[in-house]
Amino acid sequence: MQHVMFFLFAIITLGAAIMVVTTRNLLRSALWLILVFFGIAGIFVLLNAEFLAVVQILVYVGAIATLIIFAVMLTRQVMDPKQPRFNDQARVVAGFATLLFVVLAVIVTRVAWPVAIGAAPVDAIQQLGMDFVGPYAVPFEVASVLLVVAMIGAIIIAREHE
């Protein structure tokens, strides 16, 4: 049952991901991207990581996808299917994308992923919260400083010159 569900979610995610890059209409590819996020959320649920699944929907669907749609809508000519699909940077980007894919593939296949023995904890979310303020406090704080810096930067850019 679990395997069937996993393959279902994997097919949804990958199929939607292919649609994201092949659809000519940019807004529709943003909508396909939302389906990708839902597929990933489903896989998180299968892994007993409900918290990550809900955060995935909250952050990626609720905030990031909405922002992408906004950016698409506010960009001129980008919605026109008659626009050329590639520009002169396409080859460079393709090279870097292939490089990134190779690096990721090597990492995923080479690293021995440690798997905890036994069933997943029932209420993992309290443990997660404890770990954020305990052993992982420093990375957590660094991430929040990064977000604050990004926010201040956005405010400075958006601010009218007085």
Add this chain to the structure above:
Amino acid sequence: MDYIRDFFINFAHSWTTWISGGLPGWAVTVVNFLLGGLILVMMPVIATLALTWMERKVIGRIQNRLGPNRVGPWGIFQAIADAVKMLIKEDIIPDRADRPVFNLAPILIFVGAAMLWAVIPFGRRMIGQDLNIGALYVVAIGSITTVAVLMAGWASNNKFALIGAFRVVAQLLSYEIPMVLSIGVVVLVVGSMRMGTIVESQWVPFCLVLPVAFITYVLAAIAETGRAPFDLLEADSEIVAGYFVEYSGLKFGWFYIAEYGNLMAVSAITTTLFLGGWRGPFAGAAPVLGPLYFIIKTVLVIFVLMWIRGTLPRFRIDQMLAFAWKVLVPAALVNLLWVAAALKLPVPQAVQYAVMLVGNLAILGVTLTLLGQSAKQHAKRHGLAGA
């Protein structure tokens, strides 16, 4: 007598035993989940049929008229007559609309309204799925509505619809923050995001302990459901009907159902988080009373929301966003800090609650004083009466 005392749970057990006689174990699970899901999915429809009538009556009385009174006694069948009218209307799709997206948006918005009901506890152990992340799930499902509204506004290929959709996103994203902060306060006090646990631990309703969080949540919830005075997304006098202006017939009906389903859902969530859910006198001894208390409290919240709608005029978009960012967010943040500090005090829980209440009242007082002062300054600057 014991059967009656916990009627709903016992009835569910009897039903399961009865169908287990003829069906294998997995089929029993499938049938039970399908039935439970069907009941929860029907909730927005029930909400629409009941609340449209109630809203028209309440608003009618506020505006000194009678409201519907032709179809059936006191006009109670008005909603059904409207539903029939909506079903037989022609389905019109604009010529240059993005058809698949246009057709998908009403379905998606209804999905968002229906999925909320999965984590709402109607009584002890009467909950669709008591997720350990229930409170966060409620917030996450709300983001589906944003996407659906954006899809509807864009696919209609109509300027008014697009402006309405832009307004929705600005409004929903802004008001999500005070909403999450006030839910966060409750989660902090309870120490769990399970909706069932949140109700169980309210020996005193949280609206009496955390009035700032309660008021912030209710205001943010009105904004999230897009009702007056926050109904800029469908402001009839400015942008006709906003994002669903091009929809007709049953597709319009889905938006209508989602609106009332969301109204009832946020009222039910307010009841769960702040009014003690299904708790009430004798609800411990006779759990059958739980759903009754829950419905009474929910209808009370709905009535207050309708009262606000009938009383206040609409905000302007800049005023509304300023209210979220300059009033609700700071108040909710200070409240969160205060509650987190109060929870660390080495005193009994009742004393902690008293400390929280004092802090909440202080925040409320300061906020209202500052609002009054800024209103006076505004009046003075523009030479208005009341300076």
